[in-house]
Amino acid sequence: MHISEGILSGEVMAAGAVFTIIGVTLGLRKIDYNRIVHVAIIASAFFVASLIHVNIGPSSVHLICNGIIGLLLGWAAFPAIFAALLLQAFFFQYGGITGLGVNTVIMAVPALLCYYIFSPFIKKDSKLSFFASFIGGAFATFCSAVLFASSLWFTEKKFFGIAITIIAAHIPVMIIEGFVTGFCILFLLKVYPEIFYQKNDSLQKN
Amino acid sequence: MFDEILAHKNSIIHELDPRTRIISSLILSFAAALSDKFLILGIYFLISLALIYMASIDFFYIIKRLKPVFLFLLMIWIILPLTFQDKMFLKIPFFSFSKFLTLSIPGLELCAKITLKSITIVLIFVSLVATMTFASIGNGLHKLFVSDKMVFLILMTYRYISVIEHEYKKLLRAAKFRGFKPRTNLHSYRTYAYIAGMLFVRASNRAKRVYQAMVCRGFNGKFYTLDTFDSSKLSLIFIFIIFAITFFLVLIEAWI
Numbered sequence: 450m451h452i453s454e455g456i457l458s459g460e461v462m463a464a465g466a467v468f469t470i471i472g473v474t475l476g477l478r479k480i481d482y483n484r485i486v487h488v489a490i491i492a493s494a495f496f497v498a499s500l501i502h503v504n505i506g507p508s509s510v511h512l513i514c515n516g517i518i519g520l521l522l523g524w525a526a527f528p529a530i531f532a533a534l535l536l537q538a539f540f541f542q543y544g545g546i547t548g549l550g551v552n553t554v555i556m557a558v559p560a561l562l563c564y565y566i567f568s569p570f571i572k573k574d575s576k577l578s579f580f581a582s583f584i585g586g587a588f589a590t591f592c593s594a595v596l597f598a599s600s601l602w603f604t605e606k607k608f609f610g611i612a613i614t615i616i617a618a619h620i621p622v623m624i625i626e627g628f629v630t631g632f633c634i635l636f637l638l639k640v641y642p643e644i645f646y647q648k649n650d651s652l653q654k655n
Numbered sequence: 656m657f658d659e660i661l662a663h664k665n666s667i668i669h670e671l672d673p674r675t676r677i678i679s680s681l682i683l684s685f686a687a688a689l690s691d692k693f694l695i696l697g698i699y700f701l702i703s704l705a706l707i708y709m710a711s712i713d714f715f716y717i718i719k720r721l722k723p724v725f726l727f728l729l730m731i732w733i734i735l736p737l738t739f740q741d742k743m744f745l746k747i748p749f750f751s752f753s754k755f756l757t758l759s760i761p762g763l764e765l766c767a768k769i770t771l772k773s774i775t776i777v778l779i780f781v782s783l784v785a786t787m788t789f790a791s792i793g794n795g796l797h798k799l800f801v802s803d804k805m806v807f808l809i810l811m812t813y814r815y816i817s818v819i820e821h822e823y824k825k826l827l828r829a830a831k832f833r834g835f836k837p838r839t840n841l842h843s844y845r846t847y848a849y850i851a852g853m854l855f856v857r858a859s860n861r862a863k864r865v866y867q868a869m870v871c872r873g874f875n876g877k878f879y880t881l882d883t884f885d886s887s888k889l890s891l892i893f894i895f896i897i898f899a900i901t902f903f904l905v906l907i908e909a910w911i
Contacts, residue, residue: 455768
């Protein structure tokens with residue numbers, strides 16, 4: 450989900466940049482030096498996971514995984530997503546510099562919301578885990594689509610048609626993303642529960 | 656996929672120091688993004704073409720790389736003129752019902768502007784920023800007072816993308832050996848979810864090992880780069896020219 454360059458108005462770009470700077474700064478503050486390698490390599494995994502294409506009828510969509518990233522990293526998702534998007538711009542020309550701020554907000558804010566709303570429900574041996582992460586994944590995609598659409602709408606009220614089309618086009622993606630997030634979180638809970646972000650993090654201390 | 660083909664060339668652009676290139680691309684991109692007149696946009700487009708030429712990048716190569724941009728623009732061209740309910744340009748009878756498909760002039764104009772802008776901005780990014788190795792981008796960002804942690808994070812992410820991608824290919828190969836064929840069903844989604852999950856597990860495990868190795872070698876939170884760049888005369892002249900041109904164009908736009 451990328452807003453291409455050259456569409457957004459100055460106000461929306463500025464707002465995106467400001468929110469990104471705030472989010473990234475706060476996110477960085479929450480990462481200690483003994484965790485930063487973990488965040489960075491999870492960010493590379495996020496980058497690679499977004500290259501995975503899954504079939505949907507005759508066409509295919511790529512995974513977004515921002516729900517998973519939110520659940521895994523918490524606030525650190527903000528700088529991680531920023532880094533991944535910068536690298537995407539660098540490697541694939543998905544965008545230039547002007548859209549980076551807004552695109553980071555579109556991906557990272559839903560990740561953060563997903564972390565705050567759904568991570569309390571995701572526990573080992575809890576039957577709610579799958580359900581919560583399914584909803585979390587779908588919700589993160591939905592929020593991204595809404596943020597995408599509303600940044601278009603704030604730019605120009607006449608983009609309404611295109612904004613609605615974008616949200617509608619993302620409904621199947623939401624369902625797929627929900628299933629993938631659900632299965633993925635269940636899998637991680639089973640094989641590697643330490644990966645989830647905890648406040649008194651035990652991951653790096655052992 | 657992750658080779659830096661553009662970075663290993665010789666041209667004027669490649670001799671500039673990273674800071675100059677990052678700042679000039681920021682200035683030019685935002686100026687182009689905020690401009691609203693066809694004439695001025697055309698000039699920015701010509702500047703971006705000139706930059707591509709100066710960086711001695713093959714035009715066909717660039718067109719191939721711009722595929723995602725073109726796809727997005729195609730969507731815009733299909734949807735926007737039809738949904739923009741303003742001064743109608745043309746009415747097309749729609750299945751001979753009383754409904755009409757209408758193309759509006761402002762919609763078409765906006766499409767043309769967006770096309771021009773987005774191609775210009777991406778070309779500026781490719782010619783100035785994508786022609787650096789990622790290490791020098793990190794170096795440039797560091798010198799531009801981006802925080803240590805962020806630079807470290809970006810460089811680390813960059814470093815491990817190819818490693819994790821290698822892991823992904825391994826997992827995919829393993830799935831294929833076991834007869835996995837991607838289809839539109841829950842089984843495929845579950846398999847992909849497990850592959851993605853395994854990627855995160857391997858990433859986390861590797862992070863642990865990398866961090867331990869770094870601590871063993873005396874990591875103290877600082878990241879040193881070996882590339883050093885002096886701000887040469889060329890860089891100063893370049894950034895001055897970019898400043899002057901942009902300033903001039905902004906003035907003209909305000910004046911017309």
